[in-house]
Amino acid sequence: MMLEIKNLHVYYGAIHALKGINFHVDEGEIVALIGANGAGKSTTLSTISGLLQPSQGNVTFRGEDITITPAEQTVQKGIVQVPEGRKIFATLTVMENLEMGAYTQRNKKQFQKDLENVFTIFPRLKERQNQLGGTFSGGEQQMLAMARALMSHPSMLLLDEPSMGLSPILVEQIFEIVQDINKQGTSILLVEQNAQMALSIADRAYVLETGEINLQGSAQEVLHNPMVIEAYLGGH
Amino acid sequence: MKRFLETINVRELLQPLAQMILFSLGSGAVLSVIVILLALLLDQTAAGQFLLERNKVTILTYTLVNLPQVVLDGLTIGFVYAAIALGYTMVYGVLEFINFAHSEIFAVGAFVGVEFLILLKSFEIIPATSLFMSYLWLIAAILAAMFVAGLLAVSVERIAYRPLRGAPRLVPLISAIGVSFFLQDAIRLIESLTTGQFHRIIPSFGNFDERLVFSKIALGASTIELGIQVKSIIVIVAAMLMLIGLNYLVNATKVGRAIRAVAQDRSTASLMGIDVNRIISLTFLIGGTLGGAAGVLYALKFTRIDPFVGFFPGLKAFTAAVLGGIGNLTGALLGGIVLGMLETFAGAYMSAFTMGAAGAEYKDIFAFSILILVLIFRPHGLMGENVTQKA
Ligand SMILES: Nc1ncnc2c1ncn2[C@@H]1O[C@H](COP(=O)(O)OP(=O)(O)O)[C@@H](O)[C@H]1O
Ligand SMILES: [Mg+2]
Numbered sequence: 001m002m003l004e005i006k007n008l009h010v011y012y013g014a015i016h017a018l019k020g021i022n023f024h025v026d027e028g029e030i031v032a033l034i035g036a037n038g039a040g041k042s043t044t045l046s047t048i049s050g051l052l053q054p055s056q057g058n059v060t061f062r063g064e065d066i067t068i069t070p071a072e073q074t075v076q077k078g079i080v081q082v083p084e085g086r087k088i089f090a091t092l093t094v095m096e097n098l099e100m101g102a103y104t105q106r107n108k109k110q111f112q113k114d115l116e117n118v119f120t121i122f123p124r125l126k127e128r129q130n131q132l133g134g135t136f137s138g139g140e141q142q143m144l145a146m147a148r149a150l151m152s153h154p155s156m157l158l159l160d161e162p163s164m165g166l167s168p169i170l171v172e173q174i175f176e177i178v179q180d181i182n183k184q185g186t187s188i189l190l191v192e193q194n195a196q197m198a199l200s201i202a203d204r205a206y207v208l209e210t211g212e213i214n215l216q217g218s219a220q221e222v223l224h225n226p227m228v229i230e231a232y233l234g235g236h
Numbered sequence: 237m238k239r240f241l242e243t244i245n246v247r248e249l250l251q252p253l254a255q256m257i258l259f260s261l262g263s264g265a266v267l268s269v270i271v272i273l274l275a276l277l278l279d280q281t282a283a284g285q286f287l288l289e290r291n292k293v294t295i296l297t298y299t300l301v302n303l304p305q306v307v308l309d310g311l312t313i314g315f316v317y318a319a320i321a322l323g324y325t326m327v328y329g330v331l332e333f334i335n336f337a338h339s340e341i342f343a344v345g346a347f348v349g350v351e352f353l354i355l356l357k358s359f360e361i362i363p364a365t366s367l368f369m370s371y372l373w374l375i376a377a378i379l380a381a382m383f384v385a386g387l388l389a390v391s392v393e394r395i396a397y398r399p400l401r402g403a404p405r406l407v408p409l410i411s412a413i414g415v416s417f418f419l420q421d422a423i424r425l426i427e428s429l430t431t432g433q434f435h436r437i438i439p440s441f442g443n444f445d446e447r448l449v450f451s452k453i454a455l456g457a458s459t460i461e462l463g464i465q466v467k468s469i470i471v472i473v474a475a476m477l478m479l480i481g482l483n484y485l486v487n488a489t490k491v492g493r494a495i496r497a498v499a500q501d502r503s504t505a506s507l508m509g510i511d512v513n514r515i516i517s518l519t520f521l522i523g524g525t526l527g528g529a530a531g532v533l534y535a536l537k538f539t540r541i542d543p544f545v546g547f548f549p550g551l552k553a554f555t556a557a558v559l560g561g562i563g564n565l566t567g568a569l570l571g572g573i574v575l576g577m578l579e580t581f582a583g584a585y586m587s588a589f590t591m592g593a594a595g596a597e598y599k600d601i602f603a604f605s606i607l608i609l610v611l612i613f614r615p616h617g618l619m620g621e622n623v624t625q626k627a
Contacts, residue, residue: 051503075509087504089497099490100497104509152509 001060002027002187003048003079003156008057010040010047017043019211020057025156030178030188032198032219034232035208041191042084044208045158048189049081050074061156076104078155084164084191086145090134094125097133097144101151110153117184118147121177139170146177156187163194175201195232199223207232248488252480252569259570260314263577264307271585275299278589286591298588301453301460306584307577312468312537314576315475319530320553321560321568322482323389323523329499329563330519333405336412337392338527339550340419345385345528346535346545347423349377350436363441370442378474378532385528388419389520398513423543435542438535444470471533478526479569485522486565495519499563548600552579555607561617570618578602 003025010018017040025031035041046052048059050071059067061077069077080101089097098118105111119126122143128136133144142162149157159178163171171194179201182188192198199205205222207215215225222228275295278284284295291298320342327335353373356362362373396415400408427434449463486492497505498515506512534549535541556575560567583596610617 049507051506071503071506072509072511075507081507083504083507087501089500089504091500092493092496096493096496100493100505100508100510103490103494148508 001025002029002062003189004058004060005044005048006058006060008044008047008054008059010043010052010054012043017211018047018054021208021211021213023206023213023216025187025189028182028185028187029203030182030190030201032195032202032205032222033189033191033208034193034195034198034205034222034228036231037193038210039208040211041208042160043211045081045083045160045189045191048074048158049079051081075152075154078153079158080149080152080154080156081158082145082149082160082162084160086138086141088133088136088141088144088148090132092133093130094133094136094144095129097148098125098129098151101148102153104152111151114151114153118150121150121180122147138165139167139174142166142170142174143177146174146181150181150186154186156189157181158189158191160191161193162190163192163197171197193232195223195228245484245488248484249480252483252566253476255566255569256476256479256573259573260311260577263314263574264310267310267577267581268303268307271299271303271581272296274585274589283589283591287588295588299585302584304462305460306580308464308468309584310577310580311573312471312576313580314573315472315479316530316534316537316549316572317553317556317576318569318572319475319478319526319533320549321557321572322479322565323527324554324557325560325562325565325568326495326519326523328557329565330495330516331397331401332563333397333408334412334554334562335389335397335520335523336409337396337415337419338389338523339546339553340416340423341385341389341392341524341546342527342531342534342550343423343541343543343546344388344419345381345524345531346541347427347436347531347543348384348528349381349532350438350535350541352377352380353439353441354436357439357441362439365441367443370444374442374444374470374536378529381528381532382525383528385531386521386525389524389527390517393517393520398516420543420546427543435540437540442466444536467536471537474529474533478529482522482526483565491515491518552600552603555603555610557617559606559610559617561620564617564619567617567619575603575606578606 001024005021005023007020007022008018009020021044033041033044043052047054050069053068058065061079066074066077089100092100098115102111102114124140125144125147136144162174162178166174175197178188178190190198190202199219199222202219205217205219206213207222207228215222215228278295287293287295287298323338324335327333353362356373362370365373392415396411397408400411424434427436444467446466447463448466449461451462453460453462486495494505494510494515497508498510498512502512552575553572556571557568559575560569560571579599579602582602583599586598587595614620
């Protein structure tokens with residue numbers, strides 16, 4: 001198991017946002033975490049990356065307990081989160097955003113390699129590297145956010161609703177890129193409300209409802225589960 | 237060496253220099269035109285008659301003759317304001333918090349620098365040194381002040397602000413005001429313990445008090461010397477170097493990018509591997525060192541300092557930061573220069589323009605009227621569009 005989450009409880013003050021969830025991601029997998037708005041998906045990702053601290057439970061990455069590792073050190077372990085809403089640095093140029101992504105990278109050669117790789121995956125970013133991030137459209141911002149994350153040379157990518165607010169064509173493009181990134185050897189934990197799309201590229205999936213995981217299995221099993229069809233795929 | 241030069245981003249060095257020259261010339265020119273027009277107008281009135289009878293000059297002549305001096309003085313104080321304003325603006329940019337203790341950091345810097353020089357004097361190291369050594373000692377005094385003020389600013393953040401992060405916005409603000417009073421009294425206590433007095437006079441040494449005279453102009457019966465004090469040149473040059481250095485640090489280095497990223501979105505910055513607390517400390521360090529250096533420059537220019545010396549320059553620098561658009565570095569520079577100029581123009585001409593009714597002592601009205609007007613009509617300041625966006 002590459003990433004293992006055990007009995008994770010997270011509170012926002014009195015709000016019990018995660019009520020003891022368990023799941024794991026294996027090396028090379030795409031695992032989807034689907035659920036409605038407010039289910040606790042973002043909370044899960046932020047707890048893994050160390051932005052939030054759980055009151056109970058453990059996060060283990062490659063055998064190492066990273067439960068209380070602060071966010072700025074999680075990147076160096078090889079996990080990077082692409083936050084919900086992209087959160088690109090609007091007043092920084094594309095290039096500066098990418099450089100921020102590689103903040104912990106001290107090896108100049110590796111930086112150049114990662115940069116070339118990112119420009120191969122996202123050719124449009126290369127043409128517009130001196131443009132301010134804030135001038136980008138939603139789809140471009142999502143690409144920039146993913147590119148920025150890849151600049152840290154991660155072994156695991158945490159994607160929080162990459163399809164949010166994008167047109168179907170763009171969603172398709174983004175999900176193809178996610179698959180490409182996965183084929184390059186990066187494991188992916190994909191959080192989505194768009195269950196259909198997420199399940200179409202995932203290996204396995206978990207369904208999160210009000211802080212609890214109520215269903216899990218291979219993407220195919222989950223996709224054909226009557227409850228999922230009813231709740232997330234708009235019935236028959 | 238060649239490699240080193242290649243890695244330097246020349247544009248980021250030249251751009252702030254160009255901005256400074258532009259802002260200086262611009263505000264100097266605008267204010268000059270205003271006073272010349274006013275002078276032409278007033279010469280037709282009783283005010284003109286009054287000055288003509290008393291000093292045998294028209295207001296216009298008086299205005300023109302004094303103009304170069306006023307512009308130079310305005311620049312000197314303007315650059316001091318800009319250096320202090322950067323401390324407010326840097327911290328605001330990163331924390332959205334106004335560090336009201338910054339004026340006392342400035343005061344501590346002034347005292348450290350001046351005490352350092354007094355110490356040198358007590359060992360008779362100054363003023364009996366060569367001119368070259370005088371400059372080195374002055375630089376040493378500035379560096380000592382920067383060091384202490386920088387460390388102090390970082391400690392204040394650790395002790396008085398960081399534990400309050402996440403509290404309602406008013407709470408750290410009140411803490412800052414508390415720190416401000418604490419530091420004022422601490423300076424007073426320490427200074428009066430040693431000599432019984434709490435003001436200090438900067439020792440006179442080097443050639444800093446000399447005046448370089450460009451020309452002499454006859455004005456009625458008397459002559460006016462057109463020149464600039466050496467210490468004014470030092471203040472302007474030192475402040476310019478600091479401002480260029482800061483601009484370079486923020487816009488052309490990795491750590492500067494991190495500062496901008498933290499200013500924009502703290503949690504996303506931490507996802508990139510940036511230690512946000514370290515960047516915040518660094519911001520206070522930079523603001524503190526600039527403030528400390530500005531304190532020594534202020535002492536050099538105005539000679540006498542007391543524990544409350546930070547209050548007015550601090551308030552005016554804060555005004556400058558708001559005027560330029562708080563959170564915006566270029567704005568702080570512009571605001572400082574404009575405010576320094578405006579205040580010096582007011583101080584120089586109000587008396588003549590009002591037949592002596594309202595003298596230079598009312599010049600502060602202008603600074604604070606500007607603060608109020610900007611807050612009402614343009615709360616984002618002159619360069620507000622560029623204020624760091626918050627997520
Ligand atoms: N900063 C916060 N403060 C208080 N409650 C929060 C905060 N963030 C999220 N929550 C609550 O925690 C629950 C889970 O939220 P979240 O993880 O954002 O859900 P999702 O990403 O699945 O939409 C929701 O009930 C939400 O209202
Ligand atoms: Mg969410």
